[in-house]
Amino acid sequence: MALLAVAAAPARPAQAQEGDGALRRVMEAEQRLLRDELATYRQDRAGEAAARAALDQAVARAVARAAAGDAAGLAATLAEAEATLAAAERRTALALATLHQRLGRIEALAGALGAAPAPAVPDVLSGSWRLAIDPGALTGTMRLRQDGTQVMGTYRLSDGDAGSLRGTWIEEHLRLERVDAGGGFDAIFEAGLTAPGSLAGAWRPTILGTGGPGGGQWTATRADETPAGTAEEVETP
Numbered sequence: 494m495a496l497l498a499v500a501a502a503p504a505r506p507a508q509a510q511e512g513d514g515a516l517r518r519v520m521e522a523e524q525r526l527l528r529d530e531l532a533t534y535r536q537d538r539a540g541e542a543a544a545r546a547a548l549d550q551a552v553a554r555a556v557a558r559a560a561a562g563d564a565a566g567l568a569a570t571l572a573e574a575e576a577t578l579a580a581a582e583r584r585t586a587l588a589l590a591t592l593h594q595r596l597g598r599i600e601a602l603a604g605a606l607g608a609a610p611a612p613a614v615p616d617v618l619s620g621s622w623r624l625a626i627d628p629g630a631l632t633g634t635m636r637l638r639q640d641g642t643q644v645m646g647t648y649r650l651s652d653g654d655a656g657s658l659r660g661t662w663i664e665e666h667l668r669l670e671r672v673d674a675g676g677g678f679d680a681i682f683e684a685g686l687t688a689p690g691s692l693a694g695a696w697r698p699t700i701l702g703t704g705g706p707g708g709g710q711w712t713a714t715r716a717d718e719t720p721a722g723t724a725e726e727v728e729t730p
Contacts, residue, residue: 513606516602516605516606517606519602520599520602520603520606523595523598523599523602524599526595527592527595527596527599530588530591530592530595531592533588533591534585534588534589534591534592534663537581537584537585537587537588538585538588538666540581540584540585541578541581541582541584541585543581544574544577544578544580544581545578545581545697547574547577547578548571548574548575548577548578549707549708551570551571551573551574552571552574552707554570555567555570555571582681589661589663589668592642592663593642593643596642613641614639614641614642614662616639617639617662617686617689618637618639618644618662618667619637619638619639620636620637620715620716620717621634621635621636621715621716621717622634622635622636622637622692622713622714622715622716623713623714623715623716624648624650624711624712624713625711625712625713626650626696626709626710626711627709627710627711628706628709629652629706629709631650631651631652632650632651633648633649633650633651634648634649634716635647635648635649635658635713636648637658639662642661642662642663643661643662644658644659644660644661644662644667644669645657645658645659645660646658646659646669648671654673654674654675655673655674656671656672656673656674656675657671657672657674658670658671658672658682659672660682665685665686666683666684666685667682667683667684667685667692667694668681668682668683669681669682669683670682671696678699679698679699679700680696680697680698680699681696681697681699682694682695682696682711683695683696684711684712684713690714690715691712691713691714691715692712692713692714693710693711693712693713694710694711695708695709695710695711696708696709696710696711
């Protein structure tokens with residue numbers, strides 16, 4: 494019986510090594526898929542930018558035609574361009590969701606393998622920010638909390654509008670969806686860091702034809718000294 498016990502002892506490490514090898518193969522496959530999905534996200538984001546530019550051009554042409562008295566087909570032309578942009582935004586959102594799911598699986602695999610966790614995404618956004626939004630010379634504040642690539646927060650503007658923010662920080666690109674407390678999801682803000690503590694980018698409404706501006710520029714500067722890596726609690730207004 495003792496001889497049998499000695500002979501069977503090495504079987505457990507061998508099985509563990511075989512299991513680790515299988516997990517590593519799955520990890521390699523997941524990492525390849527992640528690279529492909531990141532490329533898809535970049536393509537979809539570029540496609541969304543192109544669709545937005547096409548919509549801006551369609552609006553400008555429609556305004557010029559209306560001013561010249563040529564009003565035939567204006568609504569249909571704008572509706573088509575809006576539908577194209579909406580489809581492009583859905584593709585970008587789906588690509589982002591796929592990226593997050595893939596990252597979650599890779600993190601779980603790394604834990605199962607006992608590997609060192611991947612380097613954390615630096616927290617460069619958590620804290621309070623002063624806002625300037627054009628056109629309209631609006632000012633305000635927002636408070637963000639960054640958790641890896643996920644971002645959430647709240648905002649309050651000088652015209653009394655307030656609400657919540659949700660979005661992502663991927664490849665140093667910030668995308669925030671603004672959800673107004675009264676009007677719902679009404680705008681998308683995108684930006685990059687122009688310097689530590691300074692954001693600049695463009696915004697656009699999610700619904701056209703409301704009489705408001707069709708988009709513009711915005712900036713944000715830090716209003717606090719929140720250290721990098723410190724996530725603050727964010728309360729809904």
